[in-house]
Amino acid sequence: MSALGRLPLVAQDVECLVRHRLAAPELRVAVGQLVEPETILAMAADGLPRSARIALAAELGVPPADAARYLVRALGERVEAGEVVAVRRRGLRSQEVTSPIAGRLATLDAETGLLTVVTDPPRRAVPALVAGEVRSVADDAVTIRAIGDLLLGASLLGRESAGPLIVLADRPDRELPAEEFDERCRGAIVLAGMTVSSAALRRLHDVGAAGVIVGGLSTHALEPFWGSTTPTRLQRALVDPSADWPFPFGVLMLEGFGRLPVPEPAFDFLAERTGRWVALLSSASLGLDRPACFVSSRGLQGQPLQPIELVPGAVVHLRLPARPGLGRLVSVPFVARQPDSLAFRAVWVERDGNREIVPVDLVDPVAADA
């Protein structure tokens, strides 16, 4: 027997610490400053610097100490990918060495003859995404204390974003045609319904949506953008939020992959907040094990986000990819043994007149209030 708790699927007026990790930032905010979602926290590098090493001496067939003589571009200069950086004349022929990437010629090591080209990642303005107060500022992160309402998701693919929420789907199991995604979506976080097709994703890209919320997303919808490498790239995107993603906006899946309706409590939560400013935040930014949709409020006091005790009678959302849905708890958490040797925390849940054991990790209490 255990009074084990779980974070609720939805929570109102909760206090969250949103931590923005920044690379090489030029900060624009200070501790104690109040920020709006669009407030720029810093100018920061968009990703990590990338470098290429050119085996210059080896490629030219000269001693490392002599390699510098053959450079045709000075150290510090910018070069494009494929641009010639060194030339050695051999009789009637010229031997050329090109840069594999665009960047700046950074160093030439006289001992190894190694030329390093460094790509400075583009810098971008990093918005706060949420309204709140800056609680801490460090070399690599800004933390904001924010009050608002929270909806837990299953996975956020792509980058974090924020914008006014528009609810285009009229019911949780609706899939909208691409034409429905029009100018209204520009700069907005769009509740698109059950899922979006590749045509809809392309349209959302074209109109400049800030983010998308769906019940599920089919891997098939990504194939036009990733081609045959879709499984490999998706695998990377699932384990590494900084992995490449074909859209400038993020997609928050509330259930998982496939054509899965938006959970009803989540649909109602979002519908009630149409027009409000919402942010799609990664699990890392929130310090949670899942991403979330956060709706900033103007309140000054919020409740800490806390697990809710799993007690019989409570309505829960089941995150079973094969059969997501709502159920009612009929037990407290216990250590299940199925088969005999396996031990895991589980609860008995009743839905559609049937009882089933569900691992606690896949159960979200549905709570209107924190």
Place this chain on the structure above:
Amino acid sequence: MHSAVAISCNQGMTRIVLADRVEGEPRLLRTVAVPGRDVETGLAFAEERFGRRLLAEERPIRPRGLLGDGADAWIAVGSPASVPLLAVLAIAPDPLLTDLAKRAAEAAMVETHWIEATQVASLTALVQQLVELRPRFLLLTGGSDESAWQSAIVAVSNALGDAFDLEVGIVIAPEAIQQLVAKTIGDQVELMGVDPTTSQPAEVVRAVTSEFRSRVATLLSAELKALELDRFVDRATALERALAFLVRRADQRVALVDLEQGMLGIWARSEGMLTLYRAGRDLEQGALGLAALGPETIARWLPFPMTEEDILDWLANRVMTASPFLFEWRDQLIATAAVRALVQDLASAGPPSGMREDLTLVVLGPRLAWLSAELALLCALDGFAPLPAGGLVSVALDEADLLATCGALAEIDPGYAATLLERDALFPLAHVIVVAGDAMEGAIAVRGEVRAGDLVHRFAVPWGSLHVLPFPSGRSAELLVEPEAGIRIGSLEPGVAIEFAGEAALGWTRLGIVIDARGRPLRLPDDPPVRARRIRSWLADLGVAEGVMR
């Protein structure tokens, strides 16, 4: 040694195994498995479940106390949390050396990335490729073309600068080349070498594989350092050792499939052993790796229609949820289809045809013990498609992960490990009589009789079907199988009957005796609806209810 605790540490599952002497004999007392790589929770559950204290002040209690607390030996077996990356750099094309490197890498339980130096556009591209890969291990192989080596080593040296943390480099090349490599990069990385011109190919493979495996075990020990265990053994070595024992002891021809972290397949017989590992292909975090097989190869084993899109979504959800649970029948059926496709793919790279199918025992690793018994059996039969010379193949489950445990324990006390393995390691799932040849669908292929005590059951099995002959728990059964004209049992001559009677009587298994009269090679209809019906009929033959096949 009186008692031992083994911690089996894998990507999606942690198991705690407790063995102790019962009436003087080493026996499995209990095993506990917890989802995830979570030794702390595993040990806490184990203490609760075993009713024994195992830890004191977060350290193992040793030796075993009078009341049974603690254990005399504490071992860990498994893999590090993330599978180490091995870059194989093939420098001067040499098919023999390339084959040696491939065999060594495939058996090492590492993720392998191949680079053919001759296929890389420039030295700079090679440097860049190595820098981006950041391998933990490097295997350099090639012939004696010094100029090719010179360039490649410069590239390695340049990549090594400050770019990544290479733990070891192994060179498979003649001695003079090894010296050249040592001279160039010997002060940058720990190097080892093996000369293929003075060593037998098998020795080369064994030496390289052993070195990588010992590094893998070291990584595991670094992760579990705080526990101060007695021994850390990599999973492949432990499983190989256990299978070698089975082969020696009972002259078995064994195949094993293990899905604890990626996929491991081992074929073992008295003539030798072949181990193949595929990183990033399993039913959890590596599930999307199965897409490389082609979703259609999974779909063809399903009893219901499922689009390729839905299969990819299912695989993606497995990665996202990273949960070992397969509660729904539909999930179990899809997982079974995926495992069959995976095993088939692995087997196609396994031993030569003929040896590959001539098996007397198929062992399914602990992850497959969670499927229903019927589905686990199909993973073995359809994946390996055994065609035993003598007609009989047994299928067993390593439910408690005892093969790896015993293989690891053997480093401390071989006698203890051997007894434990013999007594408790394998749970018998089924004895299978494999029927081959050619016949009309539905025509009687074999007839026979099974006797268990006073119970006598006569049967006739039509071609194209599976037939289960259950027999009572705790009893052995005598079996006579007579094929019709033109039908073979295993690789016996057509029409030759087999009998298991007296001392050769068959021991109890969970499913009983199964007559597999589907022929070899196993043929699936091309037409999807017909094929799904065929799969459904095989499932029904094994007793799976029609209602769950949707």
